[in-house]
Amino acid sequence: MSQRSGVPTSAGDAAPTLRSLANTPELQRFYERVGWRLVWNEAASRALEDVIARRADHGLDRLPFLPSIEAGETPIARDVALTRAALRYARALATGVVDPATLHAVYTLPRPDIDVVAGLASALDRGELTSWLAGLAPQDADYRQLSEAYRAAVAEQQRDSGGAPRIAAAGLIRPGDQDDRVPAIAKQLAAEGYLLTPGSTAPVRPAPSRLYTSDIADAVRALQRDYGLAEDGVVGPRTIEVLNLSPADRARAxxxxxxRLRWLARNPPATRIDVNIAAARLAYYRDGMLVDSRKVIVGKPGRETPLLSSPIYRLVANPTWTIPKSIENTELAHVGPDYLASHNMVRRGGYIVQQPGPDNALGMVKFDMINDQAIYLHDTSAPGLFERSQRHLSHGCVRVEDALGFAQLLAEDEGVADRWQAASGSGAQTFVPLPVRIPVRLLYQNAFVDETGRVTVRTDPYDWNGPVARALGFDDGAHTRTQADAIDIGP
Incomplete structure (x- = not known):
């Protein structure tokens, strides 16, 4: 007997049956690694049960992992069943339940590289199953905070099992209006922490008044801002849709x-740019510290910005824009020479090209990236669109707020500020290579820890949550897909 495992170490009579029951390549590789012997003693079995019992820490509580072991089941069959369960749970923690490549036509974000077969064999041999499993999921502060928020949402859902009455979407409510729905709106805003007692963090106890006051309107604006809606304080169908999101909807998101965090490699580059497509925000990290955050405009539904890992390798001052055939054959299919001339466009080599200048759709700077999707960051000739709360408006590329300021920041950090200034002032398209490529991750997180340290849940603009939620054991829940909004022909 092994002192660590407490089960026979030799293959003996177990090997033939193990070879028969270990009917997947993963199980076969595991038992080959441990010498075709039984590995699950009472202590290890109990440790696995205890760890899986806490799977709500990872939002996995709707999935069964442990097998149903019958009283008459043989020790060999029980051993294989426990190994299968342990490997499945380990994979869920290490790389996720779903392979994102099966959900998205384009997914190039680095995945975790964790050999759960070798890890499980080693953990069982050392008697360290609990600590090994605990170390597989992301260990960062954001993951821990989302975990706490998930458990809180589940607890709230259990307390509110009957569900609050839905607020009817029947006409607009503006400040100063009288409406029968106002008490329910105020109650929901207070419950979600938007309507607080002055000078306190405690929610107010709204009076049953029908008056839509300025205080309630301010709380609605804060809600709208968090959910990426038009921040106007007017309660319309989209705001009602968000107010009707239940604790179950929040838990699901x-x-x-x-x-989605489990899909990502555990050690992202310390210097990088992360674009949260769902929230339409950019975050720039330098040596592991967040040094800049700003709004972006990303792809509209039907022209979704893909999930990419792709570095910026150069800045382009005063860029030209070669219009893709997908736009030329749709939005520009019927334009004539007058339109081209008025928009500083020419035909060149079979393509329409927009010349440099302030009216260029790319604005005054392009951040060239390496990928086969023609996706990049850039400036815009329509900066007013950044004032919108809902910024899923482009043809897939990422427009950056104050892109010239951001380019200057990158140029200074990379030691090419003088070259950038000269290129920018030249008026001609000029390329400024970066000495070191800056990794960019295009992510999709509609529940995340915002810059104030609070877990924020936004709408699901591309309606991408459904397949993931179903794989985690949830129903479809509320749908808050963004409506496509034709704004301009820019990329």
Whole structure:
């Protein structure tokens, strides 16, 4: 007997049956690694049960992992069943329940590289199953905070099992209006922490008044801002849709967010740019510290910005824009020479090209990236669109707020500020290579920890949560897909 495992170490009579029952390549590789012997003693079995019992920490509580072991089941069959369960749970923690490549036509974000077969064999041999499993999920502060928020949402859902009455979407409510729905709106805003007692963090106890006051309107604006809606304080159908999101909807969104974090490699580059497509925000990290955050405009539904890992390798001052055939054959299919001339466009080599200048759709700077999707960051000739709360408006590329300021920041950090200034002032398209490529991750997180340290749940603009949620054992929940909005022909 092994002192660590407490089960026979030799293959003996177990090997033939193990070879028969270990009917997947993963199980075969595991038992080959341990010498075709039984590995699950009472202590290890109990440790696995205890760890899986806490799977709500990862939003996995709707999935069964442990097998149903019958009283008459043989020790060999029980051993294989426990190994299968342990490997499945380990994979869920290490790389996620779902392979994102099966959900997205384009997914190039680095995945975790964790050999759960070798890890499980080693953990069982050392008697360290609990600590090994605990170390497989992301260990960062954001994951931990989302985990806490998920458990809180589940607890709230259990307390509110009957569900609050839905607020009817029947006409607009503006400040100063009298409406029968106002008490329910105020109650929901207070419950979600938007309507607080002055000078306190405690929610107010709204009076049953029909008056839509300025205080309630301010709380609605804060809600709208968090959910990426028009921040006007007017209660319309989209705001009602958000107010009607239940604790179950919130739990579902956070569970999906936890799953998406498990898809990502555990050690992202310390210097990088992360674009959260769902929230239409950019974050720039330098040596592991967040040094800049700003709004972006990303792809509209039907022209979704893909999930990419792609570095910026140069800045382009005063860029030209070669219009893709997909736009030329749709939005520009019927334009004539007058339109081209008025928009500083010419035909060149079979393509329409927009010349440099302030009216160029790319603005005054392009951040060239390496990928086969023609996706990049750039400036815009329509900066007013950044004032919108809902910024899923482009043809797939990422427009950056104050892109010239951001380019200057990158140029200074990379030691090419003088070259950038000269290129920018030249008026001609000029390329400024970066000495070191800056990794960019295009992510999709509609539940995340915002800059104030609070877990925020936004709408699901591309309606991408559904397949992930179903794989985690949730129903479809509320749908808050963004409506496509034709704004301009820019990329």
């Amino acid at each position: 956070i569970a999906v967010a936890l799953e």
